[in-house]
Structure formats: C-alpha cells, structure tokens
Amino acid sequence: MRLLGAGLGVCLAALVTTLTAQEAPASAPAMRWFKGNTHTHTLNSDGDSTPDDVVRWYREHGYQFLVLTDHNFVTGVDGLNALHAADDKFLVVKGEEVTSRAGEKPIHVNGLDVARRVEPATGATVGEVLQRAVDGIRSASGVPHINHPNFGWAITSEELQQVRNNRLFEVFNGHPQVNNEGGGGVPGLEEVWDRILTSGTLLYGIAVDDAHHFKRPGDPLASGPGRGWVTVRAPRLEAKALLAALEQGDFYASTGVVLDDVATTATALAVKVKVEGTSKYRIRFIGRGGKVLREATEPTATYTFTGDEGYVRAKVLESNGRVAWVQPVKVAQKTARASVGLWLAVAGLGAFVLIRRQGRTLLEPTKDATSASV
Ligand SMILES: [Zn+2]
C-alpha cells in the first residue's frame, strides 16, 4: 500500500505541477494595459476631419493607440506617427474598413494592420461576402473584426457563427444607427454573442467608436469619438503585440468602466474594477445560454468554475449605465478533469504492479510511470 500511495503521490504531484505551470508561465514578460479604438474614419472616407485632427483627438484624450479604418482605403500612418507617436505612449496603426454588400445588406469588416488595401468582397450570400472579406484581410496579413452586425439588420447570429478564421466582432459600436440592442424580434449583440459561444465557437467582443464626426460635439445623432474602446494587455505598444493580445482575448471592452485587473486561471475568473467617483458596480458572471451564474455587488469579484458552464465571461455594470465586457474563457468539463485524475491513478497502479513484478527499487518504476503520463 505504501508503494501504491507513493506512485499516486508522484502522479498527483505531476498533475499539480501541470496546473501550476498553466497558471504562471515562468518566462512571462511584464505586461501593460493599452487603451485603444480600432474603428475610426477621416476625410479619406466619410469622416469630417483630417487624419491629423482625428489622431490628435485620441492622443489628447488618454488613448494609447488608434486604428484608422476608412472605407475601402488605407490611410497612411508614417507621417502621423512621426508627429504623434511616442514609445509606449501612443501609436497609430493602419487599417481599412472593407466595405461590401450582399444584395442590399451592408457587410463591413475591419482589417487591422493590413499590409495593403483589400478589395471589397463579392458573393451571393451574406456568409459568402463575410468569409471573402475575412479571407482577403488575412491574405493581406491583417487581423479581421466583424463590424456592427445589426447595422442594416445585415448579419444574423447564424451567419456570424459560420465565419472561419475570425476571432473578433463588435459587441458595441458607438454609431447611433447600428442597433446594438436589437429589436423587433432581432436579438441584441450580447444575446448574439452568447448564442455563438454556447454553440462552442469562441468569439471575443470588442467596443469601438466608429467615429466619423469630430466637429459636432454633444450631438447625439453624430457618430462622435470616446464612446467605446478596448483596453489590451500586451508586453509593448506595437501593432503585432496588440493584435496578438486581441486575438487571444487578453483585453476588455468598455463604454466607460476601467478595470484594475482581470485574472484567468485554470479554475477561476477574477475581475477588479477601478472605482471612480461615487459610482457603484455590479459584476455579472455569465455562462452557457447567457445564464447569469453569479452577480457580485463588490467592485472586486472572483468566480470559481464548477466545470459545467461551457464558458464564463464577465460584464461589469456601472451605476450610470457604463459597461465593461471581460472576454469569455472556455471551461474544461469536470468529467474531462475527473478522467485525467482517473488515468493518472491507473498509471500509478500500473507503476505499483511493475514494481512488484520486477522487484526494483521505488524510484525507478515511478520515474517510468511519470514519464509515460507526460
Ligand atoms: Zn461600417
């Protein structure tokens, strides 16, 4: 029995080591948060201001990066960066809103950091146009995000779910005519998001301005700046690092809530809100089917996975209507974990039998058993 216990002990130690390694990679670089907007127009399409004025607005309002995404046009950023960029303080990233139609439906997909202009996509169906736009952006080395699905009531949740090689969509767009909330039987974008996540497709939700108007401050009918953004965790302020973090879901989207930290481990999701003024907060943890798993009333909260949520994401609601969306994480099923434990136990038992048969010392066979389980 002592030998069996030792064998199991080694296996359990291996399991703990594996989990610990997942939680805290030893070589992780120092990470920082960078606030940015990935959807902006200038006079080069239907915006009302020069690229210089647009960049200046974001630079002066606490952003660290901005992607210029004119309709079917790549606005050059070298001159803008020469004027406005500073190491780890501010960066302009080039981009394009690839603007296509499927019949009468507007199909807009942003290409972030595209190496060249991407032609509008054509196709017989919404799904076809969407996929070709995404593929065109990927082939130009850009990162796609699907814009305002409810603008023109163009893209259904089923059509969105079927797109391949796309990880990002706008769960919030600051333009006043994009129908974020849904209506008339069409679901709002959070419901769309939960439907897609529930189907097993991992999709991250971003918030953007889609700013066109910098000369109409205070006009609710204008698409002004400062309404929606992402805050990305990356080792440095460079386009590739920012976009990699976006595609890994290492960011939160916001319409005004600032987070001090988001921590995901193999067992839990923790959110820490930066409390501002007299605001109060609710932190809602959401899982399969859009089910609210827990609602915390403190500005710091942790949700421990039970194993049957499918996924867990968090939404922070501020007392004046501002919101932050923390990205979903897939939750490993309990049964899968249990079977790993069982498998390791069987490996331990195998080691015990081996020891008994071959009459070796304790160390050798357990070593074999451990290496076989890796
Ligand atoms: Zn658009």
Ligand SMILES: [Zn+2]
């Ligand atoms: Zn736009």
